[in-house]
Amino acid sequence: MSDFVQQAVQLAPSAMPSWLTDHAKSSRDFWSKSTLPTRKTEAWKYTRLRPLETGNYLNAAKPATADASLIQPSLIDGLNVHRLVFIDGQFQQALSDSDMPEGAELVRFADANERQVDSINQHLGSLFDRENHLFSALNDAWLKDGLFLRFKKNTRVEQPVQVISLTTSQEQAFSIAQRLLVLVEEQAEATVIEHFASTNEEQNSFTNSVTELVLEADAKLHHYRLHLEEEQSIHIGGVHAGLGRSAQLNSFQIALGSKLKRLDVVINHQGEGAHCELNGVYLPQREQHVDFHTCIEHAVPNCTTNEVFRGIVSDSAQAVFNGRIHIHPGAQKTSAMLSNKNLLTSNKAEVDTKPELEIYADDVQCAHGATVAQIDEQLLYYFLSRGISRQEAEVMLSFGFINELLNQVHHQEIGDYLRPLLAKRFAADPKMTRHIT
Amino acid sequence: MLSIKDLHAEVQGKEILKGLNLEVNPGEVHAIMGPNGSGKSTLGHVLAGRQGYEATRGKVKFLGDNLFDMDAEERARNGLFLAFQYPVEIPGVSNMEFLKAAVDAVRDARGEPALDSVAFLKLAREACKAVNLDQNFLKRGVNEGFSGGEKKRNELMQLMLLEPSLAILDETDSGLDIDALQVIADGVNSMRSPKRSFVLVTHYQRLLDYIEPDFVHVLARGRIVKSGDKSLALELEKRGYGWLESAA
Numbered sequence: 001m002s003d004f005v006q007q008a009v010q011l012a013p014s015a016m017p018s019w020l021t022d023h024a025k026s027s028r029d030f031w032s033k034s035t036l037p038t039r040k041t042e043a044w045k046y047t048r049l050r051p052l053e054t055g056n057y058l059n060a061a062k063p064a065t066a067d068a069s070l071i072q073p074s075l076i077d078g079l080n081v082h083r084l085v086f087i088d089g090q091f092q093q094a095l096s097d098s099d100m101p102e103g104a105e106l107v108r109f110a111d112a113n114e115r116q117v118d119s120i121n122q123h124l125g126s127l128f129d130r131e132n133h134l135f136s137a138l139n140d141a142w143l144k145d146g147l148f149l150r151f152k153k154n155t156r157v158e159q160p161v162q163v164i165s166l167t168t169s170q171e172q173a174f175s176i177a178q179r180l181l182v183l184v185e186e187q188a189e190a191t192v193i194e195h196f197a198s199t200n201e202e203q204n205s206f207t208n209s210v211t212e213l214v215l216e217a218d219a220k221l222h223h224y225r226l227h228l229e230e231e232q233s234i235h236i237g238g239v240h241a242g243l244g245r246s247a248q249l250n251s252f253q254i255a256l257g258s259k260l261k262r263l264d265v266v267i268n269h270q271g272e273g274a275h276c277e278l279n280g281v282y283l284p285q286r287e288q289h290v291d292f293h294t295c296i297e298h299a300v301p302n303c304t305t306n307e308v309f310r311g312i313v314s315d316s317a318q319a320v321f322n323g324r325i326h327i328h329p330g331a332q333k334t335s336a337m338l339s340n341k342n343l344l345t346s347n348k349a350e351v352d353t354k355p356e357l358e359i360y361a362d363d364v365q366c367a368h369g370a371t372v373a374q375i376d377e378q379l380l381y382y383f384l385s386r387g388i389s390r391q392e393a394e395v396m397l398s399f400g401f402i403n404e405l406l407n408q409v410h411h412q413e414i415g416d417y418l419r420p421l422l423a424k425r426f427a428a429d430p431k432m433t434r435h436i437t
Numbered sequence: 438m439l440s441i442k443d444l445h446a447e448v449q450g451k452e453i454l455k456g457l458n459l460e461v462n463p464g465e466v467h468a469i470m471g472p473n474g475s476g477k478s479t480l481g482h483v484l485a486g487r488q489g490y491e492a493t494r495g496k497v498k499f500l501g502d503n504l505f506d507m508d509a510e511e512r513a514r515n516g517l518f519l520a521f522q523y524p525v526e527i528p529g530v531s532n533m534e535f536l537k538a539a540v541d542a543v544r545d546a547r548g549e550p551a552l553d554s555v556a557f558l559k560l561a562r563e564a565c566k567a568v569n570l571d572q573n574f575l576k577r578g579v580n581e582g583f584s585g586g587e588k589k590r591n592e593l594m595q596l597m598l599l600e601p602s603l604a605i606l607d608e609t610d611s612g613l614d615i616d617a618l619q620v621i622a623d624g625v626n627s628m629r630s631p632k633r634s635f636v637l638v639t640h641y642q643r644l645l646d647y648i649e650p651d652f653v654h655v656l657a658r659g660r661i662v663k664s665g666d667k668s669l670a671l672e673l674e675k676r677g678y679g680w681l682e683s684a685a
Binding site: 384436 | 485486487488508509510513514518519521524525527528529530534535537538539541542543546578579595599
């Protein structure tokens with residue numbers, strides 16, 4: 001047993017709601033018998049876990065003071081959200097909204113009533129297997145609390161729910177297990193924004209997050225997952241979605257780089273006619289690392305997937321993108337498109353991209369493509385020929401490359417929120433970004 | 438304005454311009470005509486400073502300065518403008534952002550302050566109207582999904598906003614219907630002034646019915662082989678280029 005595995009087992013909480021005990025214990029047993037992936041493990045070939053192993057983690061941070069100024073940078077202008085705030089893994093009642101949006105039920109696991117417990121038990125952990133998602137199993141083992149969001153049948157909940165998870169820097173490293181279970185019932189429509197951020201660059205937290213999205217028949221969910229944590233934070237996370245008949249998931253994900261960021265996104269088409277739009281952007285710089293592993297399981301016929309990920313990798317950063325589409329036998333009339341484009345802005349930047357199609361049905365439409373390129377000289381020349389400096393042209397072109405995806409997000413306020421934040425990544429000098437913000 | 442002496446230029450190691458001479462004075466409109474492959478577009482890109490279009494011999498002075506001492510962006514800031522034959526599409530960068538960046542860069546070079554966004558929006562809307570483009574085109578990605586004619590009108594709009602001293606139009610008329618051609622011609626004619634010069638690169642005499650040139654030159658095999666007034670264009674229309682090419 002490696003040091004980290006041993007440490008992780010000891011980090012498991014001793015107190016938890018009694019109905020979670022069995023679930024947590026079996027995962028703890030599973031975890032204690034596992035070994036950490038190495039470079040020989042295909043799914044972890046390009047992502048080292050060493051940064052994780054160097055930490056000596058406490059299983060909880062010191063209780064944070066509920067300082068409203070801390071979440072100021074995470075507020076999205078013009079968007080009237082129902083806000084739930086966690087700081088260093090601890091729920092902040094004082095900073096969170098309490099009036100439930102109509103048609104929604106938001107409850108912490110610890111406060112769940114009997115009916116809610118039944119519902120949580122039915123869905124928790126139902127969308128992933130531990131063998132392939134070791135760190136999701138660790139999240140199980142660490143379970144002491146979680147958040148259950150239920151959107152009731154036949155209701156359209158206009159107000160987005162924003163879950164802010166903020167980390168601060170503390171004297172000793174600490175770990176966080178974040179768990180979110182979203183249930184969108186039949187013909188309901190909702191918006192969920194998962195917003196991860198840190199207060200500064202000096203981070204020593206390890207966040208292990210698992211989000212489960214359960215979409216019943218004809219349900220519709222707009223899902224955003226913003227990974228805006230800085231430099232020194234470590235995040236290993238998983239999103240597992242299950243789509244019922246004619247359900248529709250629109251998910252937009254963004255990840256700035258950090259010391260170690262690994263994000264698994266798994267979409268399971270379980271009911272016929274389901275549709276998924278999955279768009280993502282990653283922007284590691286300096287020595288940072290981002291790894292997106294996406295997997296779309298087409299288990300039934302007549303489902304569609306449209307997946308677009310774009311990355312800009314600068315300095316000595318590394319990005320990994322692995323996009324798998326798996327079309328099961330019998331999943332006829334599937335339409336699945338995957339595109340991954342990468343822009344390298346330095347000679348030392350690295351991207352490892354691998355689209356994977358596995359098709360076991362013969363009447364399907366599938367396409368995938370991956371490109372890695374530097375800034376197009378022909379486009380650059382057009383800017384120069386209009387008097388725009390090379391440096392500003394490069395910033396504008398880089399920004400435009402991802403702005404195409406920002407322009408497509410359903411809630412324009414989120415695009416507007418992200419633009420200036422991302423523009424800053426391309427140039428410290430505001431003169432270089434003044435025309436794009 | 439522009440003085441080209443014995444210009445030789447290469448693209449990918451192949452010599453395209455082979456001793457070209459041209460004098461353009463302030464306020465003049467010059468038309469350069471010539472068969473395919475004679476070097477017309479190359480001339481535009483060599484003057485605008487495109488990478489890979491290399492002058493190997495000769496001298497070009499622009500407003501008294503040595504043109505080849507300047508980078509592409511400096512040439513533009515000093516008042517040289519090339520309307521592209523094939524403008525590129527830049528999704529993700531809005532036309533508005535692009536235009537403002539260009540106008541600010543040029544104004545900055547002239548020592549003028551940057552326009553605030555309200556003032557600029559007003560200017561850009563007027564320019565849209567002048568080239569008969571809907572204002573929605575300001576919000577769209579640069580040239581993204583524009584038709585051929587819309588791209589050409591977008592080039593003309595840039596010309597109007599940047600107010601260059603010398604505008605080179607590289608086959609801005611090709612692929613246009615009569616109505617669009619009229620819009621382009623009206624735009625160019627409205628920009629004519631004693632201080633501004635134009636070089637119109639074109640295949641067809643048609644454009645010159647709308648924009649009357651002071652001089653017409655025939656470019657063949659990398660050199661100006663004949664110069665004259667606008668009647669030369671009419672003669673070319675009748676006789677083709679063959680009689681001049683054999684003389685070249």
